[in-house]
Amino acid sequence: MSRDIILAGIRRHLRRGPLPPDQAAMLSARLAEHPRHIIPKRVQLSRPELVSLFVRNLEKEFGSVARLAELAAVPQAVAEYLAAQNLPNELVIAPHPDLRQIPWASHPLLKLREGRAEPSDLVSLSSAFAGIAETGTLMFPSAPERPTTLNLLVEAAIVLLRTSRLVGPYEDAWDLLRAEGTRYNSSGFMPRNVMLITGPSRSADIEQTLELGAHGPRRLHVLLLEDDPTAKG
Amino acid sequence: MLVTSPAFKENASHALADAALQKALARARTHFQRRRADAAAGLPEFEDLRARAREIKDHTLAHLDFYLERYAENVERAGGFVHWCRTAEDARAAILEICERAGARTVTKGKSMLTEEIGLNEHLERHGITPVETDLGEYILQLRDEPPSHIIAPAYHLNLDDWEKSFREHHTGLPPERAFHERRDILTEARKVLRERFLAADVGITGANFLIAETGSSVIVTNEGNGDLTQTLPHVHIALASIEKVVPTLEDAFCLLRLLARSATGQDFSVYTTFSTGPRRPGDLDGPEEYHVVLLDNGRSAMLGGEFQPMLRCIRCAACMNHCPVYGAVGGHAYGWVYPGPMGAVLTPSLVGVDQAGHLPNASTFCGRCEAVCPMQIPLPQMMRHWREREFERHLTPATVRTGLGLWAYVARRPTLYRWATRAAAATLGWLGRKRGRFASLPFAGGWTGGRDLPAPEGETFFARYAKTQRQGKA
Numbered sequence: 236m237s238r239d240i241i242l243a244g245i246r247r248h249l250r251r252g253p254l255p256p257d258q259a260a261m262l263s264a265r266l267a268e269h270p271r272h273i274i275p276k277r278v279q280l281s282r283p284e285l286v287s288l289f290v291r292n293l294e295k296e297f298g299s300v301a302r303l304a305e306l307a308a309v310p311q312a313v314a315e316y317l318a319a320q321n322l323p324n325e326l327v328i329a330p331h332p333d334l335r336q337i338p339w340a341s342h343p344l345l346k347l348r349e350g351r352a353e354p355s356d357l358v359s360l361s362s363a364f365a366g367i368a369e370t371g372t373l374m375f376p377s378a379p380e381r382p383t384t385l386n387l388l389v390e391a392a393i394v395l396l397r398t399s400r401l402v403g404p405y406e407d408a409w410d411l412l413r414a415e416g417t418r419y420n421s422s423g424f425m426p427r428n429v430m431l432i433t434g435p436s437r438s439a440d441i442e443q444t445l446e447l448g449a450h451g452p453r454r455l456h457v458l459l460l461e462d463d464p465t466a467k468g
Numbered sequence: 469m470l471v472t473s474p475a476f477k478e479n480a481s482h483a484l485a486d487a488a489l490q491k492a493l494a495r496a497r498t499h500f501q502r503r504r505a506d507a508a509a510g511l512p513e514f515e516d517l518r519a520r521a522r523e524i525k526d527h528t529l530a531h532l533d534f535y536l537e538r539y540a541e542n543v544e545r546a547g548g549f550v551h552w553c554r555t556a557e558d559a560r561a562a563i564l565e566i567c568e569r570a571g572a573r574t575v576t577k578g579k580s581m582l583t584e585e586i587g588l589n590e591h592l593e594r595h596g597i598t599p600v601e602t603d604l605g606e607y608i609l610q611l612r613d614e615p616p617s618h619i620i621a622p623a624y625h626l627n628l629d630d631w632e633k634s635f636r637e638h639h640t641g642l643p644p645e646r647a648f649h650e651r652r653d654i655l656t657e658a659r660k661v662l663r664e665r666f667l668a669a670d671v672g673i674t675g676a677n678f679l680i681a682e683t684g685s686s687v688i689v690t691n692e693g694n695g696d697l698t699q700t701l702p703h704v705h706i707a708l709a710s711i712e713k714v715v716p717t718l719e720d721a722f723c724l725l726r727l728l729a730r731s732a733t734g735q736d737f738s739v740y741t742t743f744s745t746g747p748r749r750p751g752d753l754d755g756p757e758e759y760h761v762v763l764l765d766n767g768r769s770a771m772l773g774g775e776f777q778p779m780l781r782c783i784r785c786a787a788c789m790n791h792c793p794v795y796g797a798v799g800g801h802a803y804g805w806v807y808p809g810p811m812g813a814v815l816t817p818s819l820v821g822v823d824q825a826g827h828l829p830n831a832s833t834f835c836g837r838c839e840a841v842c843p844m845q846i847p848l849p850q851m852m853r854h855w856r857e858r859e860f861e862r863h864l865t866p867a868t869v870r871t872g873l874g875l876w877a878y879v880a881r882r883p884t885l886y887r888w889a890t891r892a893a894a895a896t897l898g899w900l901g902r903k904r905g906r907f908a909s910l911p912f913a914g915g916w917t918g919g920r921d922l923p924a925p926e927g928e929t930f931f932a933r934y935a936k937t938q939r940q941g942k943a
Contacts, residue, residue, distance in 0.1 A: 245532050
């Protein structure tokens, strides 16, 4: 079998047999502990400073941010954004409990559909699992309430992020997923797909010059819901 | 892919005389260097991360069998399939079989140098399956039937007019009078054309930047989002990865990811970093129903435990070629196979044989910039020297070079003779060149003076000058 031949070849070149049980146990322990390495000092900040760092990094990568005091402000913020960007009043929304609580009745002109994105959809609204201030990155573990296509097929992706879900380094976001992810599946905490998204899609393949909107969204707009009183500046 | 590395010298001569290529190279040369320098300077921990990243990879390679087994178990636990392949041929066959079983007519592809290494596209086409490259750079190269010239910027060698010309030639369904005013128009057209291909594809094939043993995940890093569309929309996702891509944990991967984009494009982080673990889960509204990993050795395991093992730390960021004066002068195609630049000069002889690729480790000034910028601290110049030694040992070096080296070694091992000979040569050349200060040609040194002048010595050797200053210092 190819598997055994490859493994035997690796061992032969490393000049040893299969690992003795004590060594294998040490490596298993390392996997179980998954120790952290060097975390950049730039993320050792107070909660309000973390929010500022996240916004600064996201804007540096051509994303935009609107800060909201309450969930009820979402429809107005969405309508304003669509008007400013000259986009149609039509969006596909992730079937996420957070988004289901939004009182849309105040904006009857917004046409809404819940589900995954179809090729004809221009605008999506989804809910981020976490925000990572280190590089202005959004984390999207796939789940029934967080379809992957909403991040990919549209022209403009609008994302709801709670400041209570904002962390400094990537490792903190993974710890959140390690703690909460097991509810998605029985085979561990990892869902089928985890996207880390930093700004809108882009390419520099033409003469090493940056152009936005390669295959994914041309625009990425974050609605930052300030639900964490300790994160207010 | 046909290996033209044996013709490196001729390839390089053509490249130097190619005006369009030289224009493209001149534009790109400083761009990546400046961006990387800024990104590295922006993270005070950058040097410490390099040292740690190297430790992580060395640890993984020393226990590669253990981590691969653990990785494969976790892929299978998540409902995926692992296909262990020893050779390029095995990998081509495994991928073709998955495609045929899925009844595939077209497959979309994310950017993958490994699919270039195994010649996947040609193989699929021969069996009636149409592969569609979706990375913008790879897409235009597929239209032009050219190989990539750079591992992260495949269309490094093209200019804007090349893009317009190829798009007009191939997108015949679009109005011929349409205008391309700016780069954005090219991008918009590619987006539109490729969107249809994404939606039509039966299978999506990606590479992998990393494999995570802890979770059984494959990781891809892109800026365009093409890799994500490739692995999300079709019924089947195949990730092709070589065995040295595995790292133990997510934390280990993030040490390397903090270095990857900064070293490659000078971004702090790429736009899309995506972890795939098995097929669609119950209740999911999208994602592939089948997930396969084709795990390929193709010569890697034979590099373990020897002088070329450090090359297996490579994370394919391209910093070495972006900072290489030889790559900057001749571009990637001259190297004659998949991997160009310093990393290619070390890897290509390992994978296709030093008899085929012996020129590549010789095409180096040993300036050391590649090693200085390598995020994984791979001693590239040292390994190029190892290849030169192997080439010499196997009598692949031309007779004139061997005679010259033998003569030099004879003299260098006899200090009195060496000093006498260099004194005589310095005095003679100094006297002969006293008028012009340089030589346009010299007997036995035509290879050197063919491209530049040799400055005439001042008339004294280093040893003589050193002895004189020492005496003066004491007086």
